[in-house]
Amino acid sequence: MWLRLMLIAFVANGLGPFGLKILQERGLLEPYRLPYLLFWYLGALPLAALAFLRKPGRLSAPEVLIGGAMGCCSLGGQLATAVALESLPGHVVFAITTGGNLFIVAAAGIFLFRERVGRYGLAGIGLGIVSLLLLGTS
Amino acid sequence: MFAALAAFSFLGIFAKIADLKNCRPGAIYTLLFVWSCVLAVFAALVSNQPLGRTPGLVVEVALPFGVCAAVAGLAFQTGIRYGKIATSWLIINLSAAIPTLGSILIYREPVSAKKIMALCLIAGSVFLLWKDKLEDQQRAARQADRKGA
Numbered sequence: 001m002w003l004r005l006m007l008i009a010f011v012a013n014g015l016g017p018f019g020l021k022i023l024q025e026r027g028l029l030e031p032y033r034l035p036y037l038l039f040w041y042l043g044a045l046p047l048a049a050l051a052f053l054r055k056p057g058r059l060s061a062p063e064v065l066i067g068g069a070m071g072c073c074s075l076g077g078q079l080a081t082a083v084a085l086e087s088l089p090g091h092v093v094f095a096i097t098t099g100g101n102l103f104i105v106a107a108a109g110i111f112l113f114r115e116r117v118g119r120y121g122l123a124g125i126g127l128g129i130v131s132l133l134l135l136g137t138s
Numbered sequence: 139m140f141a142a143l144a145a146f147s148f149l150g151i152f153a154k155i156a157d158l159k160n161c162r163p164g165a166i167y168t169l170l171f172v173w174s175c176v177l178a179v180f181a182a183l184v185s186n187q188p189l190g191r192t193p194g195l196v197v198e199v200a201l202p203f204g205v206c207a208a209v210a211g212l213a214f215q216t217g218i219r220y221g222k223i224a225t226s227w228l229i230i231n232l233s234a235a236i237p238t239l240g241s242i243l244i245y246r247e248p249v250s251a252k253k254i255m256a257l258c259l260i261a262g263s264v265f266l267l268w269k270d271k272l273e274d275q276q277r278a279a280r281q282a283d284r285k286g287a
Contacts, residue, residue: 002220002226003271005220006213008210009209009210009211009226009229009233010229010230010232010264011233011236012210013214013230013233014233014235014237015237016206017203018237018240023195023199025245028193028195031187032196033187034182034185035189035196036199037174037178037200038175038179038189038200039197039200039201040204040207041174041175041204041207042171042200043200043202043204043207043208044167044205045168045204045208048167048171048208048211049164049168055164055165060161062159062161063159063165063166066159067156067170067172068173069148070149070170071169071173071174073145073148073152074174075177076141077149079181080141080142080145081139081142084142092139093142096140097139097142097143098234100147101147101150102231104143104150105147105150108150108151108154108223109222112151113158115222115223115224117270118270120269120273121222121225121266121270124228124265125224125225125228125263128228128231128259131262132234132256134252134253134256135234135238135256135257135260137252138252138253138256
């Protein structure tokens with residue numbers, strides 16, 4: 001089940017940002033970045049709402065707090081990356097944000113949430129960080 | 139740059155906390171997208187980016203790719219119930235291989251040795267994560283056998 005869901009997430013998450021590339025090729029990204037993000041989130045909203053309506057019920061306090069915090073992190077991360085790219089080269093920004101966030105979340109998983117990651121998992125995480133650093137600087 | 143790093147890292151950590159608190163993926167992602175829409179409207183107004191005069195093409199591109207983002211978010215949030223955040227978050231980030239491949243195949247972007255090596259390493263990393271999951275399942279099966287005996 002995990003692998004199936006992660007493969008779906010892998011493909012869908014990879015396709016998600018490709019719209020930025022299409023707009024960039026047509027010179028529409030810089031003047032319309034925020035409207036694009038707004039419509040991108042609006043496009044995502046009905047499907048999430050549909051998933052919510054399949055299991056309806058009162059929103060719990062953790063759902064409200066965590067959902068709100070994740071919304072701030074999602075848009076905040078996108079905007080902060082755009083601002084950073086105005087003053088720093090792309091390979092530095094992507095290396096730090098991608099490699100760094102992978103390292104932090106993996107460390108949180110192991111040390112904070114006490115997840116048991118085996119030798120294959122650790123090797124996979126290491127290889128993944130290296131590959132994304134390479135991709136970010138290529 | 140460090141604000142972006144913190145924001146993306148907290149996104150992964152909050153996803154794990156949401157799972158531990160038994161939050162419904164649909165509820166979490168509905169609220170995430172609602173708040174992001176509200177903040178995006180606010181940010182667009184502050185930075186004078188014209189929402190009302192957005193070209194049709196921008197909307198036509200944004201909506202279907204937004205649907206992809208929702209599929210990814212819901213699958214990821216449901217998936218971490220069956221796995222670990224340390225490895226699941228990596229898979230989500232490794233999906234950067236897809237736009238890279240798309241740019242090469244569709245926009246004929248130049249293929250450098252670095253890009254090829256990165257894509258090969260991504261494939262290797264996904265394979266190792268799959269092996270890690272397999273090892274977890276074998277360990278769980280052995281423990282269940284021992285309990286049964």
